Amino acid sequence: MERRSNPTRRVTSILGLLAAEAPTALTLSTIANRLGLSLSTCHGILNELRDAGYVDRSPDTKGYRLGSAVLGLSQAARASKPALGMARTQLQRLAAEYGKVCTIATTVRHQVLVLERIGEAEDIGYLGHPGSRYPFDAPVGLMFVAWDRDEAVEAWLARAPIELEQRRQERIRAVVAASRQTGYLVERMTEVDVRLHRILRVIDRQPPAVSEAFATAAAIFGERDYLIQELSPTERCSVSHICAPSFDMDGRPHLILSMYVLEQSIEVATVRAIGAALREAADEVTAVEHGYDPWRRAAARAATRASGGSFQ
Numbered sequence: 001m002e003r004r005s006n007p008t009r010r011v012t013s014i015l016g017l018l019a020a021e022a023p024t025a026l027t028l029s030t031i032a033n034r035l036g037l038s039l040s041t042c043h044g045i046l047n048e049l050r051d052a053g054y055v056d057r058s059p060d061t062k063g064y065r066l067g068s069a070v071l072g073l074s075q076a077a078r079a080s081k082p083a084l085g086m087a088r089t090q091l092q093r094l095a096a097e098y099g100k101v102c103t104i105a106t107t108v109r110h111q112v113l114v115l116e117r118i119g120e121a122e123d124i125g126y127l128g129h130p131g132s133r134y135p136f137d138a139p140v141g142l143m144f145v146a147w148d149r150d151e152a153v154e155a156w157l158a159r160a161p162i163e164l165e166q167r168r169q170e171r172i173r174a175v176v177a178a179s180r181q182t183g184y185l186v187e188r189m190t191e192v193d194v195r196l197h198r199i200l201r202v203i204d205r206q207p208p209a210v211s212e213a214f215a216t217a218a219a220i221f222g223e224r225d226y227l228i229q230e231l232s233p234t235e236r237c238s239v240s241h242i243c244a245p246s247f248d249m250d251g252r253p254h255l256i257l258s259m260y261v262l263e264q265s266i267e268v269a270t271v272r273a274i275g276a277a278l279r280e281a282a283d284e285v286t287a288v289e290h291g292y293d294p295w296r297r298a299a300a301r302a303a304t305r306a307s308g309g310s311f312q
Helices: 006-021 028-035 039-051 069-080 082-098 150-158 166-182 191-200 208-220 268-288 294-307
Strands: 055-057 064-066 101-108 111-118 133-135 185-187 236-247 253-267
Touching (some): 006 039, 006 055, 006 064, 028 039, 069 082, 082 101, 082 111, 082 253, 166 185, 253 268
Antiparallel strands (some): 111 133, 185 236
């Protein structure tokens, strides 16, 4: 059994909360209430973080924000992760080309963590805010498991907060198979999804019952993912966002590159063009990581065998 440190978890929870709410300053009581900490414990941690430069306290509002020392950690992390720099460069290009907001995200255990957001738009608000964390339990976070191994998909489905109907599970597996073929995934946009997304970004810091309630709501509402191959290029559809994965040296998905399209009516041909552009951008990140796409490699092997050739 892995050893855990509750004091360390409290520190990381405070830093994570301040990152998710940046640039808003939070009071001591707000932080303590959000994280379920006593005022004395929370105050002591904040004092230590302030002395180390990781937290600043406003003399006027008494609110806490991340401090300048965090910038040093951020720069060191970026220098040690060239793939993140390549992802940022690729998404800066796509954000400028399409006039949309893009994000880079990954998973940390059973949570989705947003690393960066590129571009701005009035209608996006806090969606994809850097530092935000979301639940990673079915059906939330499909794009973070779609290109992983089959056993990872099944484990994710097993973590659903409510029992998913067999029909729903089969639909999810069909979307996974389609996404492995296209190299990207498309989610439709509904008002329910937008509202849930805004709420889900902070529920990991709420009491477990609240977290379970919202995760259950996400499991109940709608089938958000398209089987894009089923749609004619001349059709129109509503799209929330489109995403594509980069892969590491073991052929496992690492970073997810997303574009928030947020269009109620957009041509399928345009959706496919954006998906292909994101896939190509993710390929550049995969190259920096010296990784490979196992699904594309498997498809190439199958095609070679079918033609009677040999795969190198």
